[in-house]
Amino acid sequence: MGTDTDTGRINEAYQKDSHRIGRASMVLSGVMMLAVPFFIAWFYGEDIAFSAGYWGAFLAVTIQYLPSDIIEVVTYAPLLGTGGTYIAFLTGNLINLKIPCVMNAENNAGTKPGTVENEIIGTIAVAGSAITTIVTLAAGVLLIRPLTPLLNNPVLRPAFKTVISALFGAMAYTYFLKFPKVTILPLVLSILLFALVPSLTGMVSTMVVVLAVISMVWAILLYRKGVLE
Amino acid sequence: MSACFAGRKEKMSDFLQKANSAPMYLICGAVVVCVLLQSVLFLVRAWRHGVKIGMRNEQLKGALTSSILFSLIPSIGILIGVIALAPSLGIPVPWMRLSVIGALHYEGSTANNLAKGMGLGELPSSAMTGGSLAAIVFGMTVNMLWSALFILFFFKRYQKRVKSGASKDPKLSNILFAAMFTGMICAYFGDTISYLRTVETGGAVRTPNVLPLTAFVTAFAAMAVFQKIMDSGRAKWLKDYAQSFSMLIGMTCAVLGQFLFPTLSAFPE
Numbered sequence: 230m231g232t233d234t235d236t237g238r239i240n241e242a243y244q245k246d247s248h249r250i251g252r253a254s255m256v257l258s259g260v261m262m263l264a265v266p267f268f269i270a271w272f273y274g275e276d277i278a279f280s281a282g283y284w285g286a287f288l289a290v291t292i293q294y295l296p297s298d299i300i301e302v303v304t305y306a307p308l309l310g311t312g313g314t315y316i317a318f319l320t321g322n323l324i325n326l327k328i329p330c331v332m333n334a335e336n337n338a339g340t341k342p343g344t345v346e347n348e349i350i351g352t353i354a355v356a357g358s359a360i361t362t363i364v365t366l367a368a369g370v371l372l373i374r375p376l377t378p379l380l381n382n383p384v385l386r387p388a389f390k391t392v393i394s395a396l397f398g399a400m401a402y403t404y405f406l407k408f409p410k411v412t413i414l415p416l417v418l419s420i421l422l423f424a425l426v427p428s429l430t431g432m433v434s435t436m437v438v439v440l441a442v443i444s445m446v447w448a449i450l451l452y453r454k455g456v457l458e
Numbered sequence: 459m460s461a462c463f464a465g466r467k468e469k470m471s472d473f474l475q476k477a478n479s480a481p482m483y484l485i486c487g488a489v490v491v492c493v494l495l496q497s498v499l500f501l502v503r504a505w506r507h508g509v510k511i512g513m514r515n516e517q518l519k520g521a522l523t524s525s526i527l528f529s530l531i532p533s534i535g536i537l538i539g540v541i542a543l544a545p546s547l548g549i550p551v552p553w554m555r556l557s558v559i560g561a562l563h564y565e566g567s568t569a570n571n572l573a574k575g576m577g578l579g580e581l582p583s584s585a586m587t588g589g590s591l592a593a594i595v596f597g598m599t600v601n602m603l604w605s606a607l608f609i610l611f612f613f614k615r616y617q618k619r620v621k622s623g624a625s626k627d628p629k630l631s632n633i634l635f636a637a638m639f640t641g642m643i644c645a646y647f648g649d650t651i652s653y654l655r656t657v658e659t660g661g662a663v664r665t666p667n668v669l670p671l672t673a674f675v676t677a678f679a680a681m682a683v684f685q686k687i688m689d690s691g692r693a694k695w696l697k698d699y700a701q702s703f704s705m706l707i708g709m710t711c712a713v714l715g716q717f718l719f720p721t722l723s724a725f726p727e
Contacts, residue, residue: 236511243507247500248614254496255606261489262558262603266596268485269551273476273588277596278576286575287597290568298604306613307620308635312500314613318605319493321559324642326532332639333528333701334521342635343624349508350521356501357525363494363557365533366540370553373541380538387716388709390725391673392535395708397646398677399701402685404640408633415641419648427652431659437645444641448633457633 240345244311247352251315258319297434304438307342308332312352320359324437325393329400330358336403410451415444473586477548486554493558524698531705539565546573546581551595559602567660572597650674662726669712669723677708 270277305323306314309331317327334354340347369376380389405412419440423429429436451457476482501522508518536556543552543566555565570581572594578585624631650670657664684700687693696703716723 398674399704423648
């Protein structure tokens with residue numbers, strides 16, 4: 230009993246620290262990022278080109294991204310856990326990299342959502358993924374001259390254009406078969422929607438959230454009816 | 459006319475020369491290092507805490523290994539984004555943007571929209587100046603910080619609510635997490651289906667293309683084979699590598715597919 234209480238206290242302190250470090254690092258990185266455009270203007274000896282046309286375009290971009298930025302946090306944070314959320318929302322590439330990476334690591338480790346073990350595995354997976362991307366990009370920038378012709382080779386183009394499809398195809402085997410009765414509705418809906426309205430291809434990130442919500446509502450209905458084991 | 463073009467060209471190269479200079483690498487590198495340190499700190503803390511609460515080292519190592527392997531190929535894809543944006547913004551800015559917060563589809567379109575708003579036209583633009591680069595970077599940064607702001611002020615409270623809901627019925631929450639991710643995968647599968655039809659996207663006409671579907675289906679099949687091998691008790695080491703190998707097989711099949719279906723394999727620029 231005493232040990233359980235101790236473990237609970239240690240875990241709670243760990244979580245509390247994660248929030249503290251996460252917030253502090255976000256503020257620090259945010260300030261540094263915002264300083265960059267001012268440095269650029271100073272370095273070029275020019276004023277930042279804030280014109281009326283610029284602010285119009287800025288507003289249009291904000292209207293486009295503000296709601297989706299917030300929906301992304303609400304949707305993805307429960308999957309990423311505490312540490313994972315702070316890292317992922319600072320390093321980006323969420324749906325195309327961090328989320329699948331976490332789901333894969335947690336699936337391999339066999340940890341359950343909401344447990345400390347899951348939090349640990351999720352944080353390690355997101356951190357490992359972020360470090361890999363940062364190091365790969367840094368190495369790539371150093372070697373950009375010899376790499377550019379290779380990576381722009383037209384024969385290899387389909388490989389890099391289909392990274393996301395291949396990534397989700399590999400994940401699909403594990404998740405489509407986890408709860409096949411849940412899978413069937415969003416899968417059929419998605420095929421029909423994208424086949425009949427192919428222009429949805431320009432709104433995949435929105436469709437990801439829409440289908441995730443439909444899939445969850447469907448899962449709740451099946452669960453309440455006692456269909457899911 | 460040609461003199462004017464030559465003048466513009468010179469201006470453009472002046473701009474890029476500065477955009478690719480050492481001070482730009484230094485300032486962008488400082489931001490990248492700061493974010494890298496955050497990841498390292500979280501990684502070390504999580505590892506130590508995992509050991510403290512009795513998790514096995516192999517379990518932790520497995521999570522790290524699989525995530526590194528899993529991220530390697532997509533990271534090369536992100537590097538192509540740096541190369542694609544370099545003629546417009548120089549190398550250091552896209553390098554920083556795609557290492558930090560960014561995602562390629564967002565960075566490219568946001569930079570272009572802001573440039574058009576300033577009257578620079580499509581990127582790369584010969585009218586680009588340091589002031590306009592600064593304005594573009596400002597817009598790209600601020601519009602990606604909304605989620606960070608939301609996390610800063612509301613995440614802890616939101617997480618508490620989610621946790622208390624999940625703890626009421628752990629079985630349902632387990633199903634819901636899987637269902638949520640399944641829905642996401644379905645969206646990406648649907649997108650491969652959209653590639654089978656002609657569609658106008660981003661101002662360009664996309665002709666039917668079977669390669670995304672080929673990559674998805676072959677990666678799926680490869681994973682099925684790897685799972686069978688793992689289930690049979692042979693090659694248990696595959697667990698941490700199966701996803702990455704399947705992904706690679708899917709991408710390789712897409713490359714081969716362009717020779718099998720030459721008329722159904724064009725990606726718009």
